[in-house]
Amino acid sequence: VAALVGRRPRATWVAALAVLAACAAFAPTLNAQGVPQSELFIKKQPSVTAQQLLSAHFPGGSGNPAVVIAEVGTAERTTAAAAAVPGVSGVRPYTGGAPDGPARVADGRIRLDVTLADAADSDEAMATVQRLRAAVHAVPGADAKVGGYTAQQFDTRTTARHDRTTIIPVVLLCILAVLVLLLRSLVAPLVLAATVALSYLATLGVCAIVFPHVFGFSGTDPSVPLYGYVFLVALGVDYNIFLMTRVREESRRHGTREGVLRGLTATGGVITSAGVVLAATFAALGVIPLAFLAQIAFIVAFGVLLDTLLVRSLLVPALVYDLGGRTWWPARLAADGPAGRPRDGGPADRDAPAPLADGVGG
CATH class of the missing domain: 3.30.70.1320 (Multidrug efflux transporter AcrB pore domain like)
Structure with a gap:
């Protein structure tokens, strides 16, 4: 994978970005207005059958x-x-x-x-x-x-909508601040925070397609998008930190582009393995016959796999490789690079001056 990123970095991140953007385009269509009582259980239950009979012969709200x-x-x-x-x-x-x-x-x-x-x-x-x-x-x-039940459902829906519009940007800003302090850079944290947000939106977009057309859910529990965001962002940032701290260490010795390849080689297997284990762990929630847990299981399992296999393995390394030393701006690492080497580890750096005859720089 590192060799692929090194050979065609721009084509790699453009293709990965296109896939994520295509999935994220469906995110606004996710129906997070709640799950009907008849769909709270995945399997057919006597209580659901009784409620359907009651609704067929009496006013719909008789029981509640x-x-x-x-x-x-x-x-x-x-x-x-x-x-x-x-x-x-x-x-x-x-x-x-x-x-x-x-x-x-x-x-x-x-x-x-x-x-x-x-x-x-x-x-x-x-x-x-x-x-x-x-x-x-x-x-x-x-x-x-x-x-009453209907009023509670309406208030829950309204509160969940407010929580999403408040908590999501606050959490993202806090993560951005942590990454700035950790990487001592402005460009790299912005890139990483943007990929985390895009990965989450892409997961929601896939859920908007899969939930109604594959699983048969007519709606999504209002709290599922927020729970999914908390899990996916927390895990995505962990992987970001693991990858980029190693890339930064390698970049100080070998230059940014070589550092990206070395860092991805060293951490990629661990990140992917962790993603597979976590995805399997959350997918196990799907055996419980409750729609809420089944939705959480899918959104987290799929989101983790998307993050580890596409975002953290291809998109982020390819973007950082293409940016080169500008990734660490305004840190000195962006301008100085390792002692005795070109700024980004060799002539492959498009920002380095082209060598002329007798080793004289252009």
């Missing part, structure tokens, strides 16, 4: 009503406001299970069970919950709160 808590003095107005919401099939006070029992009141507040027309885990039900919240919040003095 939305729960409204309001001041008891506003119960009639809150009930009327909730019943007028499109998508609501019925509203009744909670009686503790007794069909004709009195409404339960605690601390001056009453619970209303709101039956939704659509399945509790559907997008239509979540839209109904948003309308329901707006309606009961507008009742004067009710101080109403809306909970």
